Amino acid sequence: MRTKLSLVFLAGLVGLLFSSFVEGGLKVGDTAPDFKLKNIDGQMMSLADIDDAEGYIVVFTCNTCPFSVKYEDRIIAANKKYASMGYPVVAINPNDANRRPGDSFEEMKVRAKDKGFDFPYLYDETQEIATAYGATHTPHVYLLDKNRTVQYIGAIDNNANDAQEASEFYLSDAISALKAGKKPSPDFTKAVGCTIKWKSTN
Numbered sequence: 001m002r003t004k005l006s007l008v009f010l011a012g013l014v015g016l017l018f019s020s021f022v023e024g025g026l027k028v029g030d031t032a033p034d035f036k037l038k039n040i041d042g043q044m045m046s047l048a049d050i051d052d053a054e055g056y057i058v059v060f061t062c063n064t065c066p067f068s069v070k071y072e073d074r075i076i077a078a079n080k081k082y083a084s085m086g087y088p089v090v091a092i093n094p095n096d097a098n099r100r101p102g103d104s105f106e107e108m109k110v111r112a113k114d115k116g117f118d119f120p121y122l123y124d125e126t127q128e129i130a131t132a133y134g135a136t137h138t139p140h141v142y143l144l145d146k147n148r149t150v151q152y153i154g155a156i157d158n159n160a161n162d163a164q165e166a167s168e169f170y171l172s173d174a175i176s177a178l179k180a181g182k183k184p185s186p187d188f189t190k191a192v193g194c195t196i197k198w199k200s201t202n
Helices: 002-023 066-085 105-115 128-133 170-179
Strands: 037-039 055-060 089-093 121-123 140-145 150-154
Touching (some): 066 089, 140 170
Antiparallel strands (some): 140 150
């Protein structure tokens, strides 16, 4: 009986901790923190370094997640379309390279060159920014306005496997709403992708 009670208590504790973790991070309407992270060119970069921004498309992504790979061309297309409108992409890799060597800083540089990334690709080596934002998956999108107020969180669209089969374009619709002086609707969707590979706590 004592063993069963201990297991029930342990399960409840784990559930509570998991719930707290999931509920943490930014919500729509919060002000996102700025950051100083290393770009693939070796320079430290923050959102404040981007001139004339009307907002920011912050995407937590990586090299190795199959979902991130499927979304790479869509992320590139989003930057090509929206950077000139004042909404540039800022990509951040939060994965622990010890768990995923393919997500190391050196491999980030290789991937960015191979794919022709024309946006910053930053390394969140300490995972502090992913934690502060509440990112859980790759890819995971945070659309901010020029004051860094969170306006949309979630997925780029509703088809992770095939861009041609997507029928709802959450990120594009959210930006269109902001440009029209409206609030995005929906302003939150479930991020579909691989879980972030967190550093071991052992």
